Amino acid sequence: MTNITLLSDATTGRTSDTCTAQLVSEGNKMTGPRIADAATSSTSGVPEPEDIPGVMMTLMRQLVRTKQQLFQGGHEESLPIQLMFAMRKHGPQRSGELAAILHADPSTVSRQVALLVRTGLARREADPQDGRAIHVVLTAAGVQRLGKLRAAVDGLFETVVKDWTSQERAVFVELLRRYIDNFAARGDDLIATLAEVATAP
Incomplete structure (x- = not known):
């Protein structure tokens, strides 16, 4: 099974699926149609700083579930x-x-x-600067397939935030x-802390 990482490369770039699973299993079990709703745990209705880990755990669980669903279908x-x-890029x-x-x-x-090469979506070619080195590039079919994937992803995220104002979207981004x-700047500290906790008696 070819690995598709949905979260780790977007954060530390090195967080493994195992680490993600540990974070998810330890996360707050909050649910809700919108992240903002999940974050609202204070009596005043205003998200508290302490809510951030719980919200991120919820997001990570959703991403893990999406990844698992990608592999359902016999492929x-x-x-x-x-x-x-x-x-x-x-x-x-x-x-x-x-x-x-x-x-x-x-x-x-x-x-x-x-x-990718086997399915005709990429090809190997010699490096023009160093004939001994081999570069990998997308074929025309690969570029076309990626365009369809990008359109599908963009459409999915658009449905998620369709009721958000332009200002809400800008602030969120x-x-x-x-x-x-x-998070990425402190990735090493996070991994070290998780490793220490995971191996503690």
């Missing part, structure tokens, strides 16, 4: 979506360079590249980007 392999987006790259960009295991990326940047 042993699914398209490595993040890898395709990285190839489109960064252009021709070596497999190892793509692994570094995604903070992913090189062997995993190598298998994903092989899948700004704060989420700040959260991701700050």
Whole structure:
């Protein structure tokens, strides 16, 4: 089964599925149609700073559930979506360079590249600067498939925020980007803390 990471690369870039599962299992069991509603736990109706971990756990559970559903349907392999987006964004790259960009295991990326080549969505070509090196690029079919995937993802997220105002969307994007940047800057500390807790007697 080809791995598709939905959250880790968007935050620390290194958080494993196991770490995600641990976070999810320990998370607050809050549910609700909107994140803002899930965050509202104070009597005044205003989200408290302490609500942030619970809200993020809820989001992570939703992402994990979505990932699991991707593999329901009898398919042993699914398209490595993040890898395709990285190839489109960064252009021709070596497999190892793509692994570094995604903070992913090189062997995993190598298998994903092989899948894309086998299905005609990518091709290998010699590096014009170094004939001994091999670059991986999307084919025309790969670019077309990625465009369809992007349209589907954009449409999905649009339905999620369809009742949000432009101001709400702008504020959400700004704060989420700040959260991701700050989270990534402290990723090593988070992983160390989780490892310490997980191995504690």
